[in-house]
Amino acid sequence: MSKTDLETTVTDEKPVPFRGAGFLPTPRRVVAPLVFIGIIAFWEFGSHNGFISPLVLPAPSEAFAAFMDLVNSGLLWKHLSASLQRLIVGWTAGTVLGIMVGTLIGLFSVARSGLSPLVSAVFPIPKIALLPLFIIWFGIGEGSKVATILFGTFFPTVIATYGGIDNVDRGLIRMGQSFGLSRLSIIRKIILPGALPAILSGARISVAIAIVLLVAAEMIAAEYGIGAYVLLAGSLMATDQLIAGVAMLSILGLVIAWLIGKAEKFFLRWR
Amino acid sequence: MDLSLRQISHNYDEVEVLSDINLDVQQGEIVCIIGPSGCGKSTLLRFIGGLEQPRNGQVVQIGSPPKDSLNPLTYIFQDFALLPWRTVEGNVSLALEDHALSAAEREKIIVDVLARTNLSDFRKALPKQLSGGMKQRVAIARALSVRPAVLLMDEPLSALDSQTRELLLDDLVDLWSREKYTACYVTHNLSEAVRFGHKIVVLSRRPGKIREIVEIDMALEERKNNMAELEKTQTQLWQAMRDEALAADRELLDV
Ligand SMILES: Nc1ncnc2c1ncn2[C@@H]1O[C@H](COP(=O)(O)OP(=O)(O)OP(=O)(O)O)[C@@H](O)[C@H]1O
Ligand SMILES: [Mg+2]
Numbered sequence A: 001m002s003k004t005d006l007e008t009t010v011t012d013e014k015p016v017p018f019r020g021a022g023f024l025p026t027p028r029r030v031v032a033p034l035v036f037i038g039i040i041a042f043w044e045f046g047s048h049n050g051f052i053s054p055l056v057l058p059a060p061s062e063a064f065a066a067f068m069d070l071v072n073s074g075l076l077w078k079h080l081s082a083s084l085q086r087l088i089v090g091w092t093a094g095t096v097l098g099i100m101v102g103t104l105i106g107l108f109s110v111a112r113s114g115l116s117p118l119v120s121a122v123f124p125i126p127k128i129a130l131l132p133l134f135i136i137w138f139g140i141g142e143g144s145k146v147a148t149i150l151f152g153t154f155f156p157t158v159i160a161t162y163g164g165i166d167n168v169d170r171g172l173i174r175m176g177q178s179f180g181l182s183r184l185s186i187i188r189k190i191i192l193p194g195a196l197p198a199i200l201s202g203a204r205i206s207v208a209i210a211i212v213l214l215v216a217a218e219m220i221a222a223e224y225g226i227g228a229y230v231l232l233a234g235s236l237m238a239t240d241q242l243i244a245g246v247a248m249l250s251i252l253g254l255v256i257a258w259l260i261g262k263a264e265k266f267f268l269r270w271r
Numbered sequence B: 001m002d003l004s005l006r007q008i009s010h011n012y013d014e015v016e017v018l019s020d021i022n023l024d025v026q027q028g029e030i031v032c033i034i035g036p037s038g039c040g041k042s043t044l045l046r047f048i049g050g051l052e053q054p055r056n057g058q059v060v061q062i063g064s065p066p067k068d069s070l071n072p073l074t075y076i077f078q079d080f081a082l083l084p085w086r087t088v089e090g091n092v093s094l095a096l097e098d099h100a101l102s103a104a105e106r107e108k109i110i111v112d113v114l115a116r117t118n119l120s121d122f123r124k125a126l127p128k129q130l131s132g133g134m135k136q137r138v139a140i141a142r143a144l145s146v147r148p149a150v151l152l153m154d155e156p157l158s159a160l161d162s163q164t165r166e167l168l169l170d171d172l173v174d175l176w177s178r179e180k181y182t183a184c185y186v187t188h189n190l191s192e193a194v195r196f197g198h199k200i201v202v203l204s205r206r207p208g209k210i211r212e213i214v215e216i217d218m219a220l221e222e223r224k225n226n227m228a229e230l231e232k233t234q235t236q237l238w239q240a241m242r243d244e245a246l247a248a249d250r251e252l253l254d255v
Helices: A003-011 A031-049 A060-075 A074-106 A109-122 A127-138 A140-164 A170-178 A183-220 A227-233 A238-269 B040-049 B088-097 B103-115 B132-145 B162-179 B190-196 B220-254
Strands: B001-013 B015-025 B032-034 B056-062 B073-076 B148-155 B181-184 B198-204 B208-216
Touching: A003 A238, A031 A060, A060 A074, A060 A238, A060 B148, A074 A109, A074 A140, A074 A227, A074 B198, A127 A140, A127 A183, A127 B132, A140 A183, A170 B073, A183 A227, A183 A238, A183 B088, A227 A238, A227 B198, A238 B073, A238 B088, B001 B040, B015 B040, B015 B208, B032 B040, B032 B190, B032 B220, B040 B148, B073 B132, B088 B103, B088 B132, B103 B132, B132 B220, B181 B190, B190 B220, B208 B220
Parallel strands: B032 B181, B032 B198, B073 B148, B148 B181
Antiparallel strands: B001 B015, B001 B056, B198 B208
16 A cells, blocks of 8 residues: 555545434424414414404404303303213223123134124224114113214224234243133233233224214214214304314313323333 | 153144154153254143143153142243233242132242242342343242242243353252252253253154153263263264254255
8 A cells, every 4th residue: 555545545534424314203392382382373363364264264262262151151061071971981881891892702712703703894884874773772862872982982992802812922821821820810810911002002092983973973962062062053153162162172082092191101011 | 740751642734743752751850852943842841731732642640749839830931921011029929829828828939939049139020121031030930939840941041142041050950959850841952951951852853753862970060060071972962963953954945
């Protein structure tokens, strides 16, 4: 190697270019609130300036005023409690039954052969199409609404549960058998905890379905409830109330998703 | 309690896995089973512990296990098989919960086995917090807690790095010196086999037949410092294994 060669290699030194950046989105806490505030501010500004017509979309402040009316008249609690009650009863019953049937399908050959085609056949039916039938069966009151939600949450829970059970590590079950655990112990201590992650992510989906069905059912026949409130607002062209109602639904969904997130953190801290 | 394997043959559908296995496992004896990949070692171990049944032949218990044994035939698995949602003590207690023991008796057993496996400081740890070697130690503690008459181990050290393997093997030898348990130990590793086995069973490629049984007289405790002498046995085992392994390898490629 000549002297000039050596010199060029020395003078040419530079750090190796870094090429590994990107493709790793990480949450930035401030961004989401900024986006929200930005959109609402722009919307409010547009409404005041007149380039968003109040007929098309009311200002956020008006929607908020409609919401405060609801609070002051005491109707908020009536609507909210009616909706929450239906949601909680329907979702809980659907989830409990779904876990039970899903466990049967997951564990027993006869149940699997008999029930899983049935579940596959009924699962894709939009349950709201069955509401008229439920009204005939369970009456126009609470029964038909709860039944719709129950039905809607039951099927996704069944599928999530037996899918979760199918994915439990066979090695752990073998281990349970090798220590002579009873069948019940194996189900209770190995299979169900092993299926819990899948059951909880199923719960996320079934809650979203339950909210959709809740509103739909309340729109068809209900005096109180957020769905009824939104429907009434729509038919009166009271768009400010409509926006207030929709915002309540969004918040309801967020709160429930947050609760499930908490439950996941608590129950799945072993992961 | 002795075990006797009598004319065991097995096939999965078309595939003949084991053929005419006859083997005795005497009390206090460690039997190592080696053989090429896929020759049916794990299957054989599942037969011995009653997790699966052979098509032909049977595994016989001779004599009854000690009265205080809660689970005479107890496994230690290659992948540890710990419940990830239970702590160390919870995993040990799992094996005890189905037996009629008072809470105090259970507690006493847990404290005892954790002390014997040097895990007392990790009682409340979850499996995800433990290294592989620690996890296998928990599995060993769990196995000891039910006072087994025979330990059935399917490559218990293969998932571990070589240093940890060495340490745990020492532990198993120590434990044997104290308690003289009976064991069937499946392994790929010839040096483990000559360190740990009183009797080494070499299986042929699939369908697995017993090709050779090598007995080693040297006491387990002395082997670590006399590896040179064992080298000869190891070479002999490798000679026996080599052809089988080569043939097995080629067979898999043909399929
Ligand atoms: N449940 C099963 N169904 C069908 N075939 C099986 C089953 N279990 C094992 N086999 C087959 O039986 C043969 C022996 O399997 P086994 O796991 O006992 O071998 P092994 O000697 O333990 O192999 P390795 O050294 O890889 O652990 C393999 O060819 C395997 O594919
Ligand atoms: Mg194996």
